[in-house]
Amino acid sequence: MRIYQWLDSRLNLKSVERTLLDEPIPGGTSWIYVFGSATLFLFLMQAITGMFLALYYAPTPDHAYDSIQFIEEQVTFGAFVRGLHHWGASGMVVAIGLHMLQTFLYGAYKPPREVMWMVGVVLFLIVMAFAFTGYLLPWDQTAYWATQVGLNMVGTVPVVGEFLMKVMRGGEVLGALTLSRFFAIHVLFLPALLVSLIAAHLFILRRVGPAGPWTDARASLSSETFYPRQVYMDAVAMLVVFTVIASLALLVPFPLTDKANPADTSFVPVPEWYFLFYYELLKYVHGPLEPLATWILPMVVILVMLFWPFIDRNPARNPIRRPVALGAGAVFLLVVFSLLGLSLKNLYAVPRVDPAVARGQALFAQFGCAGCHRIHGVGGAVAPDLSFVGDKRPDREWHLKHFKDPQSVSPGSFMPKFPLTDPQLNDLTSYVLSLKKTP
Amino acid sequence: MSEHQGDGGEGGAYTPVGTRRTFFGWVTTVAAGLIGFGLAVPLVGYVISPALKRKEQPWVDVASPDELPVGDPKQLDHVTTIQDGYLKAQSQNAVWAVKQPDGQVQVFSPRCTHLGCGYRWDGEVKQFKCPCHGSVFNIEGNVVAGPAPRPLDRLPSKVENGRLLVVFKEFKPGTKDPVEL
Numbered sequence: 001m002r003i004y005q006w007l008d009s010r011l012n013l014k015s016v017e018r019t020l021l022d023e024p025i026p027g028g029t030s031w032i033y034v035f036g037s038a039t040l041f042l043f044l045m046q047a048i049t050g051m052f053l054a055l056y057y058a059p060t061p062d063h064a065y066d067s068i069q070f071i072e073e074q075v076t077f078g079a080f081v082r083g084l085h086h087w088g089a090s091g092m093v094v095a096i097g098l099h100m101l102q103t104f105l106y107g108a109y110k111p112p113r114e115v116m117w118m119v120g121v122v123l124f125l126i127v128m129a130f131a132f133t134g135y136l137l138p139w140d141q142t143a144y145w146a147t148q149v150g151l152n153m154v155g156t157v158p159v160v161g162e163f164l165m166k167v168m169r170g171g172e173v174l175g176a177l178t179l180s181r182f183f184a185i186h187v188l189f190l191p192a193l194l195v196s197l198i199a200a201h202l203f204i205l206r207r208v209g210p211a212g213p214w215t216d217a218r219a220s221l222s223s224e225t226f227y228p229r230q231v232y233m234d235a236v237a238m239l240v241v242f243t244v245i246a247s248l249a250l251l252v253p254f255p256l257t258d259k260a261n262p263a264d265t266s267f268v269p270v271p272e273w274y275f276l277f278y279y280e281l282l283k284y285v286h287g288p289l290e291p292l293a294t295w296i297l298p299m300v301v302i303l304v305m306l307f308w309p310f311i312d313r314n315p316a317r318n319p320i321r322r323p324v325a326l327g328a329g330a331v332f333l334l335v336v337f338s339l340l341g342l343s344l345k346n347l348y349a350v351p352r353v354d355p356a357v358a359r360g361q362a363l364f365a366q367f368g369c370a371g372c373h374r375i376h377g378v379g380g381a382v383a384p385d386l387s388f389v390g391d392k393r394p395d396r397e398w399h400l401k402h403f404k405d406p407q408s409v410s411p412g413s414f415m416p417k418f419p420l421t422d423p424q425l426n427d428l429t430s431y432v433l434s435l436k437k438t439p
Numbered sequence: 440m441s442e443h444q445g446d447g448g449e450g451g452a453y454t455p456v457g458t459r460r461t462f463f464g465w466v467t468t469v470a471a472g473l474i475g476f477g478l479a480v481p482l483v484g485y486v487i488s489p490a491l492k493r494k495e496q497p498w499v500d501v502a503s504p505d506e507l508p509v510g511d512p513k514q515l516d517h518v519t520t521i522q523d524g525y526l527k528a529q530s531q532n533a534v535w536a537v538k539q540p541d542g543q544v545q546v547f548s549p550r551c552t553h554l555g556c557g558y559r560w561d562g563e564v565k566q567f568k569c570p571c572h573g574s575v576f577n578i579e580g581n582v583v584a585g586p587a588p589r590p591l592d593r594l595p596s597k598v599e600n601g602r603l604l605v606v607f608k609e610f611k612p613g614t615k616d617p618v619e620l
Contacts, residue, residue: 081481222453
């Protein structure tokens with residue numbers, strides 16, 4: 001306190017404090033206003049966990065996968081920190097979605113707040129760019145193939161697509177240059193851009209003031225200072241967000257798939273859930289119409305979103321007096337969520353079987369492994385039960401060595417050596433690794 | 440109304456005061472504290488954990504004791520693979536082995552105990568000599584001359600199945616007693 005007083009007497013902090021905290025909120029504080037600060041909180045958490053992940057991460061194809069595995073398995077709290085960053089990314093998309101929805105419902109994008117809305121839309125696009133560039137960094141199969149698909153989609157843009165894709169990829173193949181440029185964009189370029197635009201977003205907010213309730217009558221009825229009640233609501237919301245993200249990070253593991261293997265084309269990549277609706281859309285559009293879905297439609301949607309305050313000229317903010325805008329918004333959400341729902345249904349209705357796993361299962365039968373090993377109650381009980389061996393021994397290298405020469409990794413084992421070719425060895429290992437409690 | 444506090448603005452902004460203000464402030468502090476604590480503990484552990492890990496040094500086969508001449512120190516290659524974070528790295532060192540008349544082998548760390556320079560064996564005068572500051576050790580590793588504060592550091596060694604095995608260790612230079620790094 002005395003230090004604060006001393007600093008205040010030099011730097012005149014009290015007036016800054018008043019400016020920051022005594023901002024009047026028309027119509028009073030509300031729980032519905034917490035989404036912006038929840039998004040800001042998640043961004044700060046992403047920034048902090050990201051900096052800490054960078055302590056161990058190596059952005060080269062040789063080491064990226066190993067360094068993430070090191071974080072997951074060796075570093076104390078490593079899996080938790082990575083979990084926070086992973087789930088925080090999803091949380092950020094949710095928080096932004098709710099924040100935009102609230103802004104839309106309240107008509108808070110209307111004059112004089114058009115610029116704030118436009119900066120907000122750009123912020124949203126930057127966050128999506130964060131998600132896309134961050135997805136590649138673990139350099140596992142999912143990362144590699146999902147990014148391959150993403151880049152190929154850029155390639156379908158007429159005329160400039162091919163060139164654009166090569167620039168993003170940094171050359172002819174998805175490789176070392178792609179990884180380092182995605183890393184640099186993810187940790188240097190985008191954060192700089194995001195921080196400046198967040199500053200602009202908040203600067204505009206303080207210049208024009210918060211919008212408040214949609215009826216001017218209610219807004220002018222009363223007004224309340226930002227501190228203490230809105231700060232309290234924001235703090236509680238942040239604590240809830242943190243608790244949810246931390247619980248997910250602790251309870252839902254986010255494992256790596258196998259190391260990226262450009263030769264293995266059997267891998268079916270799945271994008272993050274927030275790109276799924278788009279992924280689903282592409283299933284319905286083929287041939288000459290494909291560019292329509294891959295870039296014309298997204299371009300139109302982005303432009304409409306960006307210039308929405310100028311398209312919706314209705315001066316009313318009350319949702320009841322804005323049937324066209326709300327109808328358009330509802331249709332948009334309905335389309336997005338239907339596609340997302342369809343995609344999730346398709347993904348989880350049929351369990352995806354890796355062809356390698358199926359081939360491995362056939363080998364298991366062919367070599368009579370069930371004579372000694374039991375899987376879910378079927379087979380002999382002489383050798384270890386393999387029902388959940390994928391959980392117990394997730395190390396691929398171990399199995400590869402084991403099948404070649406069992407005694408080399410488990411001395412005293414009476415398992416015979418099997419004459420397997422390298423592809424057979426890989427398939428059998430894929431099958432054994434697929435034997436997990438959670439498929 | 441005591442809970443209203445006009446600030447001279449248009450219509451005035453309402454600010455909770457009294458116990459309500461205290462409650463909001465208190466909850467805000469607790470929420471901030473919980474988040475801060477929930478992040479600080481894992482992040483501190485995350486940063487310092489590799490620092491607390493002891494490098495595990497394995498027994499490494501360096502030579503056959505039969506090949507070593509008695510009373511003539513030999514420098515032997517000590518090559519091992521160590522885990523350097525997520526990398527497996529080749530660690531290459533050299534150790535001095537001295538076979539005693541009774542057949543026992545004494546193994547010395549290759550660093551001078553003064554400031555860590557590499558020393559060499561001078562067969563003419565039967566002494567270990569450090570080129571940096573002129574420390575001299577006899578064949579038992581004891582200091583004969585120069586600034587070295589303690590005898591040469593001995594490394595754990597053993598003979599198994601006719602092979603000489605050595606564990607490589609590093610010691611802090613300049614101290615009176617050997618301090619393992």
